[in-house]
Amino acid sequence: MPSAITGNVAGLVLQATQSDAFSQIQDDVLLSSSLWVNIALAGASILLFVYMGRNVTSTRARMIWGATLMIPLVSISSYLGLASGLTVGFIEMPTGHALAGEEVMSQWGRYLTWALSTPMILVALGTLADVDRSSLLTVVAADIGMCVTGLAAALVTSSLAFRWLFYVVSCAFFVVVLYALLTEWPAAAKQAGTDEIFGTLRVLTVVLWLGYPIIWALGVEGLALVQSVGVTSWGYSALDVFAKYVFAFLLLRWVAANEDTVATPGAGAAAGATPADD
Amino acid sequence: MPSAITGNVAGLVLQATQSDAFSQIQDDVLLSSSLWVNIALAGASILLFVYMGRNVTSTRARMIWGATLMIPLVSISSYLGLASGLTVGFIEMPTGHALAGEEVMSQWGRYLTWALSTPMILVALGTLADVDRSSLLTVVAADIGMCVTGLAAALVTSSLAFRWLFYVVSCAFFVVVLYALLTEWPAAAKQAGTDEIFGTLRVLTVVLWLGYPIIWALGVEGLALVQSVGVTSWGYSALDVFAKYVFAFLLLRWVAANEDTVATPGAGAAAGATPADD
Amino acid sequence: MPSAITGNVAGLVLQATQSDAFSQIQDDVLLSSSLWVNIALAGASILLFVYMGRNVTSTRARMIWGATLMIPLVSISSYLGLASGLTVGFIEMPTGHALAGEEVMSQWGRYLTWALSTPMILVALGTLADVDRSSLLTVVAADIGMCVTGLAAALVTSSLAFRWLFYVVSCAFFVVVLYALLTEWPAAAKQAGTDEIFGTLRVLTVVLWLGYPIIWALGVEGLALVQSVGVTSWGYSALDVFAKYVFAFLLLRWVAANEDTVATPGAGAAAGATPADD
Numbered sequence: 001m002p003s004a005i006t007g008n009v010a011g012l013v014l015q016a017t018q019s020d021a022f023s024q025i026q027d028d029v030l031l032s033s034s035l036w037v038n039i040a041l042a043g044a045s046i047l048l049f050v051y052m053g054r055n056v057t058s059t060r061a062r063m064i065w066g067a068t069l070m071i072p073l074v075s076i077s078s079y080l081g082l083a084s085g086l087t088v089g090f091i092e093m094p095t096g097h098a099l100a101g102e103e104v105m106s107q108w109g110r111y112l113t114w115a116l117s118t119p120m121i122l123v124a125l126g127t128l129a130d131v132d133r134s135s136l137l138t139v140v141a142a143d144i145g146m147c148v149t150g151l152a153a154a155l156v157t158s159s160l161a162f163r164w165l166f167y168v169v170s171c172a173f174f175v176v177v178l179y180a181l182l183t184e185w186p187a188a189a190k191q192a193g194t195d196e197i198f199g200t201l202r203v204l205t206v207v208l209w210l211g212y213p214i215i216w217a218l219g220v221e222g223l224a225l226v227q228s229v230g231v232t233s234w235g236y237s238a239l240d241v242f243a244k245y246v247f248a249f250l251l252l253r254w255v256a257a258n259e260d261t262v263a264t265p266g267a268g269a270a271a272g273a274t275p276a277d278d
Numbered sequence: 279m280p281s282a283i284t285g286n287v288a289g290l291v292l293q294a295t296q297s298d299a300f301s302q303i304q305d306d307v308l309l310s311s312s313l314w315v316n317i318a319l320a321g322a323s324i325l326l327f328v329y330m331g332r333n334v335t336s337t338r339a340r341m342i343w344g345a346t347l348m349i350p351l352v353s354i355s356s357y358l359g360l361a362s363g364l365t366v367g368f369i370e371m372p373t374g375h376a377l378a379g380e381e382v383m384s385q386w387g388r389y390l391t392w393a394l395s396t397p398m399i400l401v402a403l404g405t406l407a408d409v410d411r412s413s414l415l416t417v418v419a420a421d422i423g424m425c426v427t428g429l430a431a432a433l434v435t436s437s438l439a440f441r442w443l444f445y446v447v448s449c450a451f452f453v454v455v456l457y458a459l460l461t462e463w464p465a466a467a468k469q470a471g472t473d474e475i476f477g478t479l480r481v482l483t484v485v486l487w488l489g490y491p492i493i494w495a496l497g498v499e500g501l502a503l504v505q506s507v508g509v510t511s512w513g514y515s516a517l518d519v520f521a522k523y524v525f526a527f528l529l530l531r532w533v534a535a536n537e538d539t540v541a542t543p544g545a546g547a548a549a550g551a552t553p554a555d556d
Numbered sequence: 557m558p559s560a561i562t563g564n565v566a567g568l569v570l571q572a573t574q575s576d577a578f579s580q581i582q583d584d585v586l587l588s589s590s591l592w593v594n595i596a597l598a599g600a601s602i603l604l605f606v607y608m609g610r611n612v613t614s615t616r617a618r619m620i621w622g623a624t625l626m627i628p629l630v631s632i633s634s635y636l637g638l639a640s641g642l643t644v645g646f647i648e649m650p651t652g653h654a655l656a657g658e659e660v661m662s663q664w665g666r667y668l669t670w671a672l673s674t675p676m677i678l679v680a681l682g683t684l685a686d687v688d689r690s691s692l693l694t695v696v697a698a699d700i701g702m703c704v705t706g707l708a709a710a711l712v713t714s715s716l717a718f719r720w721l722f723y724v725v726s727c728a729f730f731v732v733v734l735y736a737l738l739t740e741w742p743a744a745a746k747q748a749g750t751d752e753i754f755g756t757l758r759v760l761t762v763v764l765w766l767g768y769p770i771i772w773a774l775g776v777e778g779l780a781l782v783q784s785v786g787v788t789s790w791g792y793s794a795l796d797v798f799a800k801y802v803f804a805f806l807l808l809r810w811v812a813a814n815e816d817t818v819a820t821p822g823a824g825a826a827a828g829a830t831p832a833d834d
Contacts, residue, residue: 022436046450063412069454070419077427077447084440086430116426120419127412134619134683141626141676148672149633152642158578162640169633172602176625300714324728341690347732348697355705355725362718364708394704398697405690 021105022085030230034237035083042076045245052252058263060127061255067124068248071117075244078113087112096160098224105229106221110236111151115144117244121205122177124251128262129189129198131180139180146173154221167222171213181206193261197254201247208243212236299383300363308508312515313361320354323523330530336541338405339533345402346526349395353522356391365390374438376502383507384499388514389429393422395522400455402529403483406540407467407476409458417458424451432499445500449491459484471539475532479525486521490514577661578641586786590793591639598632601801608808614819616683617811623680624804627673631800634669643668652716654780661785662777666792667707671700673800677761678733680807684818685745685754687736695736702729710777723778727769737762749817753810757803764799768792 025032049072053065081087087109093099119140126136153166181202189198218225219232226232255262303310327350331343359365365387371377397418404414431444459480467476496503497510504510533540581588605628609621637643643665649655675696682692709722737758745754774781775788782788811818 018434019436059410059412063410063415066412066416066419070416070423073420073423073447073451077423077430077444080440080443080447081430084430084434084444085436086434086440116423123415132615132619134615134622137619137679138622138626141623142629145626145629145633145672152633152637152640156574156640156642158575158641162636162642165636166633166640169629169636173629296712297714337688337690341688341693344690344694344697348694348701351698351701351725351729355701355708355722358705358718358721358725359708362708362712362722363714364712364718394701401693 017089018085020085020090021088022083024105025083025085025088028230030228031233032083034230034233035079038079038237038240039076039083041241041245042072042079045072045248046076049248049252052256056256056259058259060130061259061262064124064127064255064262065252067120067127068252070120071124071244071248074113074117074120075240078109078117081109081113082107091155091157094157094160094163097163099220099227104220106154107233107236108151108154111147111154114150115147118143118147121244121247124248125181125198125201125205126185128192128194128201128251128255129185130192130194131185131188135180135184135188139177142173142176146170146177149173150216153216163221167213167216174209174213177209178206197251197258201251204247204250205243208239208247211239215239295367296363298363298368299366300361302383303361303363303366306508308506309511310361312508312511313357316357316515316518317354317361319519319523320350320357323350323526324354327526327530330534334534334537336537338408339537339540342402342405342533342540343530345398345405346530348398349402349522349526352391352395352398353518356387356395359387359391360385369433369435372435372438372441375441377498377505382498384432385511385514386429386432389425389432392428393425396421396425399483399522399525402526403459403476403479404463406470406472406479406529406533407463408470408472409463409466413458413462413466417455420451420454424448424455427451428494431494441499445491445494452487452491455487456484475529475536479529482525482528483521486517486525489517493517573645574641576641576646577644578639580661581639581641581644584786586784587789588639590786590789591635594635594793594796595632595639597797597801598628598635601628601804602632605804605808608812612812612815614815616686617815617818620680620683620811620818621808623676623683624808626676627680627800627804630669630673630676631796634665634673637665637669638663647711647713650713650716650719653719655776655783660776662710663789663792664707664710667703667710670706671703674699674703677800677803680804681737681754681757681761682741684748684750684757684807684811685741686748686750687741687744691736691740691744695733698729698732702726702733705729706772709772719777723769723772730765730769733765734762753807753814757807760803760806761799764795764803767795771795 025035046069049065049069053062053069056062056065078087087107089106089108090103091106092101092103095101122140122143123136126139147170149166149170153163153170156162156166186195186198186202189195215232215235216222219235220227220229221232226235303313324347327343327347331340331347334340334343356365365385367384367386368381369384370379370381373379400418400421401414404417425448427444427448431441431448434440434444464473464476464480467473493510493513494500497513498505498507499510504513581591602625605621605625609618609625612618612621634643643663645662645664646659647662648657648659678696678699679692682695703726705722705726709719709726712718712722742751742754742758745751771788771791772778775791776783776785777788782791
């Protein structure tokens with residue numbers, strides 16, 4: 001049957017990319033170590049965080065704990081996808097790019113899973129600061145927009161200009177997130193009495209998150225000043241370790257020790273005439 | 279123009295898979311009946327549920343009704359996608375798999391649409407039990423994680439080990455869902471006075487949902503003890519009939535008959551100093 | 557290494573579609589102008605809306621403003637995706653279609669990004685009308701279902717019947733959205749004292765949104781009474797200008813001038829024994 005043969009060809013061609021990526025990653029110690037170190041740390045974090053949250057009972061504290069526990073669970077899924085070659089592809093860079101005409105490995109799965117994991121970080125931070133729902137929703141929507149346009153920037157091969165146009169739009173979404181983290185949310189955290197830990201986590205998040213667009217710009221996908229896929233991958237992986245597991249550990253340790261502070265409704269809720277979540 | 283020809287080739291190759299899957303499903307009575315029975319039942323359920331919910335007026339009851347109505351709507355879309363060949367592909371199983379080297383039909387669309395339909399089941403159950411928002415959000419996030427990693431498990435072709443690693447991660451997300459359904463939510467349902475119907479639906483959900491990973495493990499995608507794509511497909515389809523339409527019918531019938539119980543805010547809301555959803 | 561060569565082939569074939577689409581769009585003034593006019597208007601809207609919302613402070617008004625600002629941000633991302641060829645493909649229409657056997661350019665990215673932008677329109681409208689959370693959630697879920705099944709209708713190439721089956725299911729989801737906009741939400745807006753502006757925006761939304769399925773039915777993807785991809789694209793683009801930027805401008809102008817009305821909780825919230833969003 002000729003149509004079945006065509007189907008087989010399509011299947012084989014598509015799956016060849018996955019197997020290629022898988023074996024290429026396995027043969028590159030620098031690259032594969034950048035993935036496996038995160039699989040190991042995410043796995044350890046899951047077990048640790050379940051243990052740390054065992055005595056948390058109040059609603060708001062459990063919400064923070066639940067959102068935080070999702071971070072390493074999404075992360076381990078993300079890195080398994082990369083290491084298996086499932087969410088990795090080969091991109092032929094457009095004319096004008098430093099690696100134009102070459103096939104460059106693209107870890108596009110990173111952008112996709114950041115669209116799931118970074119909202120969890122923002123939900124945890126926002127709940128800690130007891131921000132109102134409207135602000136949290138807008139910031140999470142902007143954050144998802146940032147990741148999705150980052151994915152587009154990585155996948156465009158038709159034109160160099162469009163790669164950087166998507167980069168600029170992604171940064172515009174990032175500015176919305178930064179604005180909330182730097183101006184609105186600190187005020188809410190102060191009212192909620194969680195400003196000390198919020199301040200620490202905010203600095204950690206803002207500084208580390210600024211690293212991602214910088215690595216994109218300098219690495220193989222951007223200006224290619226760093227031309228090694230392994231080094232670029234380690235850049236992202238190292239940021240993930242601190243922005244995800246260390247962040248989550250600091251947050252959970254504080255919540256477990258200060259449950260009373262987050263157990264009571266934030267000052268914003270008590271002061272206003274309407275419920276805090278209206 | 280040579281580039282247009284290349285584009286045509288790419289288009290033809292990709293669409294060949296869809297047409298192949300479509301005609302292969304049409305030629306297999308066992309396989310196609312497993313899909314069409316769900317299209318018919320989902321269609322009938324939509325009409326029935328619209329009729330059953332016509333007199334529901336209170337906010338919480340309408341929320342349950344709305345979420346429940348989405349279940350067959352997502353389901354009919356899912357099965358149309360499978361029957362048309364759009365969300366079906368051919369996977370070449372990796373070395374070590376019982377069907378290694380063979381092209382196996384993968385109904386990957388199932389996992390994708392479960393990521394939309396199963397949250398609706400949990401939202402309906404959670405609203406019935408009047409659980410707090412934090413718990414509902416965490417459980418829904420874990421449920422989506424379960425479906426997405428299940429999709430990854432089905433699509434990995436580079437390595438048998440990675441197929442099962444994703445299976446294990448998917449089951450870990452499932453444990454979070456099970457934990458909530460078995461320990462936290464029954465307590466909330468008791469306070470809300472909906473524990474009788476919640477108990478019935480909980481047993482139905484837990485027992486049936488356990489069936490999905492079992493079918494995956496035994497069917498063509500896992501150990502391939504059952505090597506028929508049609509039988510595997512019927513396994514999922516039969517579970518869907520009970521976990522979706524029967525579940526939704528029992529829930530809606532109860533809500534229509536007991537609207538007073540869900541019209542009042544749950545005991546949890548009344549007892550605390552703050553609103554239940556804070 | 558033979559496997560690396562296969563990988564290159566797969567990569568090249570897939571990326572050929574993107575480059576083809578990119579150059580084909582660039583060569584077609586009608587088609588490319590339909591995209592760039594939206595990129596320009598969305599960019600201008602973002603700057604204008606940031607400026608218009610600078611003095612909005614109350615929670616509910618800021619929620620409306622935040623959701624509204626997302627509309628042009630998602631839209632600019634969507635049109636950049638189309639113009640770069642990233643979210644455009646070539647579809648070979650099935651037997652029975654007016655263009656059967658021909659390769660038709662499909663702007664499938666439109667459906668995907670509508671699944672992100674139209675919920676923002678509904679969140680803005682629902683918050684303006686101060687509808688309860690249950691209604692908003694159901695309507696947003698139905699809206700996403702409408703876009704995803706619209707995407708499926710556009711991508712099915714195996715069977716003409718299935719294209720129209722998906723079209724019907726998409727319209728069924730649309731009926732749920734229309735029902736809420738025409739019956740439930742106006743009542744809520746009346747209670748909230750925002751019925752005048754809500755009435756205007758509702759008419760604008762209902763009339764314009766009805767245009768999308770009509771264009772689908774008449775254009776290249778449906779009956780192909782209009783066989784020009786450029787004219788079909790302009791149809792969608794013109795609707796987007798009014799349903800997105802003009803809609804958002806009218807809404808924001810009203811919110812900025814009448815912040816007091818939305819600053820107070822809606823009548824629904826004040827009248828009931830429980831908070832409105834419970």
